[in-house]
């Protein structure tokens with residue numbers, strides 16, 4: 001199974017110069033090829049592109065050799081993909097976008113796809129023709145064979161997306177419990193049926209608020225003014241910080257769930273997102289929910305857990321987890337679920353227990369719950 005982990009890099013000034021040069025060579029070579037093959041008589045093929053690169057482009061630009069030779073080869077591959085995409089759309093009679101020239105500062109990147117050209121060693125990344133190793137902010141999350149690295153630069157920061165071929169992703173012999181229900185809430189990020197609560201990250205919450213403020217600020221600034229450009233960069237930088245923070249929160253939760261339980265029962269997050277939209281946005285933002293489900297899904301697969309998603313009409317919040325009766329009048333502001341049968345329970349915990357029971361009922365219809 002191939003898995004990608006994107007890690008922020010901490011290059012020294014010298015290393016950043018190398019990375020910029022590599023991005024520059026990639027962009028330059030891509031544009032040179034595109035210019036040539038945009039002309040009417042020059043029909044694109046990867047073979048023709050390679051010949052043109054060897055005979056015409058490379059001899060002109062010595063500075064390509066200052067970075068790994070794979071960087072410019074990678075530009076050929078990328079342009080080949082762009083053309084293939086274009087031809088496919090033309091053939092299908094769809095609106096076809098001809099490959100575009102790359103601009104400096106817009107999606108700067110390059111990839112190394114051969115094992116020998118890069119290496120990951122703990123928190124260090126080695127790249128061909130760079131004498132020193134680049135420090136990474138984190139270690140690789142997965143064990144296995146590294147397949148390729150894509151370096152990108154966004155908002156002045158550098159990232160390495162590393163693709164790893166991994167065999168297994170099983171936690172080290174933890175004895176797993178059979179089942180857990182998870183309620184995603186407003187106050188807490190998640191409440192689990194065993195009583196464990198994952199609090200909403202306060203820092204993240206504050207930053208999401210700040211992010212919205214910055215976005216508003218930007219829209220007030222005059223178009224193409226210097227202040228707007230500055231505000232835009234500031235926003236982009238901050239956006240990255242927040243999205244990294246969010247990733248960390250989501251990984252912690254999805255790791256805990258998939259490492260400790262054989263079956264995980266969650267709600268249909270899409271529906272939940274729509275209903276509680278505004279309030280949920282406060283804990284991890286809308287984009288976070290799709291992401292969270294993806295993370296739980298792939299980790300569940302890797303760790304051999306069963307993920308059960310409750311039917312969208314299952315009333316997990318409104319059902320009494322003790323007697324099963326339904327309280328139709330429950331509103332979002334009721335924090336405690338109380339029932340005529342005597343049950344008084346935190347509403348999120350009640351919902352989580354219902355979800356856990358839902359999983360038991362659905363998979364073993366004849367088994368009585370305890």
Ligand SMILES: [Zn+2]
Pocket residue numbers: 320321322323324325339340341342343
């Ligand atoms: Zn009851």
